[in-house]
Amino acid sequence: MDWRWDFTFETVIPRILPGLWVTVEVTVLSFFLALFLGLFLMLAKRSKISFLAFLAAEFIEFMRGMPLVVVIFFLFFVLPMAGIYLPPIWTGVLAMGVYNSAPAAEILRGGLQAVPKGQWEAAYVLNYPPHQAFRRIILPQAVGPVIPGLGNLLILAFKETPLLSFVAIPEMLDTAKRIASETYRFTEPLTVVGVLFLILSLVSAVFIKIVERHMIPEMRHGR
Amino acid sequence: MADEKIRFEAVSKRYGSLTVLDQLDLSIGAGEVVSIIGPSGSGKTTVLRCLMTLEPVDDGVIWIDGIPLNKELRSGALIEASPAHLRRMRTKLGMVFQNFNLFPHMTILQNCSEPPVYALGAKPTEARSRAVDLLKMVGMESKQDHYPAQLSGGQQQRAAIARTLAMQPEILVFDEPTSALDPETIGEVTEVIRALATKHSYTMLLVTHQIDFARDISDRICFFDKGRIVEQGPPDAVIDSPKETRTQQFLRKVAKAR
Secondary structure, eight states: OOOOOIIIIIIHHHHHHHHHHHHHHHHHHHHHHHHHHHHHHHHHHHHOHHHHHHHHHHHHHHHHHHHHHHHEEEHHHHHHTOOOOOHHHHHHHHHHHHHHHHHHHEEEEEEEEOOOOHHHHHHHHOOOOOOIIIIIIIIIHHHHHHHHHHHHHHHHHHHHHHGGGGGGSSSSSHHHHHHOOOOOOOOHHHHHHHHHHHHHHHHHHHHHHHHHHHHSOOHOOOO | OOSSSEEEEEEEETTTTEEEEEEEEEETTTTOEEEEEEOTTTSSSHHHHHHTTOOSEEEEEEEEETTTTTTTETTEEEEEEHHHHEEEEEETTEEEEEEEEOOOOOOHHHHHHIIIIIIIIIOOOHHHHHHHHHHTTTOOOGGGSSGGGSHHHHHHHHHHHHHHTTTTOOOEEEEEETTTTTTHHHHHHHHHHHHHHHHSSOHHHEOOOOOHHHHHOOOOOEEEEEEOOOOOOHHHHHHHHSHHHHHHHHHHHHHHHH
16 A cells, blocks of 8 residues: 655645535534434424424424435425525535534433523512513523533534435545546545544634633632 | 511311311411420421412311411302412412432522512512622622532521522511531521521411520411320420420420420
8 A cells, every 4th residue: 555645735725625624614604503303303392382392203204214315315405396496515514504403402301401490480489571581591501501512412423424425415535536546546535634633622612611611610620 | 566467367288087186276476486396296397388379278267367378269158269369379488408408400599589589570680789788688799609508508598598588578477497516516507597587577387396486476376296286385484484284294295305
């Protein structure tokens, strides 16, 4: 096995870097979409309207039992049949956002449940209107417990993006495969993809640590 | 006795087949300090939780100042109270919890100054200066910028009492306020409660296991067992010369534990 540095630096890295951007873009956008949808799913699941709660619970179960590739293929081929034409990257964002909304909903629910019942009772007895109790008392305390889980979800989302190469979205793995099939050299492109994913996950881990330190306030450490 | 402040009229509360309160009748005068004692599981805390509308009652009516609390008068008939009615009635009530339930993400001062703002629409500056005064009253002014986790149990409970007073209630309800405390911090909390009972005109309802403390501050002691008041009267009568055998048994057990 020979390794060619000139090929790595002159051909592979310049061509894969735009793919890195696609990976980051799809991951971050789909993550925020998942958070947004997950919040509504969680609220629906907790809702007193039992039909809504039922639908949300069933949707979460359904998504959990579904491989992501199936969701990607489904949206990629079925949306155009329904007359909805999205750029492939947006289809990818949509697929991963919808797919990850289910675990996001469960993580958010866990955060709310981590707030002791006594906090609800104190807010009630102190006559907070329900929405103020939620915003001022419960939500700030639910943020801390939620961050590790959401950070995990973000890193998982990075690792899921190569599945988008199945529908020819030009993320890193897709680009690497193209380079390989043109040059018959597999080692350099695939190694570069691996190293870039390693860097991505290390960077996100540091990012999550920073967020954690800023969002979990003085209540834990004192000031 | 002065005017009647609170009245429980045939109030029953059941959890499934378990009857926690059994046709309870209890009347408390304005400014009266009443302590409830009794074995665990006797329904003491449930009385407080029903009064605070934390638990709905199954039968009967609770009255405050002659107005039904858990019911509402609509075109001549008593119907179940709406959340809005409960909210209005709760402005007269303040509760101190066994586990303090301070808000951990706020300083002690914020704990006392924010509820009046968000729940009563008080002006932030007024709420703040009131909170400072109240923290001074419970001896916590030097800790006002601390977070609850930085304080001892006794300090937290004193701050929680200040937070309750900040809402300007007329009735104070204490649910075993010293049960979660280390023995050496119990005294500082009972001193604060004692001051409230003697120097102010609050109507107070207290559940406690501290018999001596209850005797000291109460106008009346109610001994509870199996969801009913077995015996009630002035502290000396109930604690020193109880008439009912169950009261005698309970007090003997408590005396032995001390």
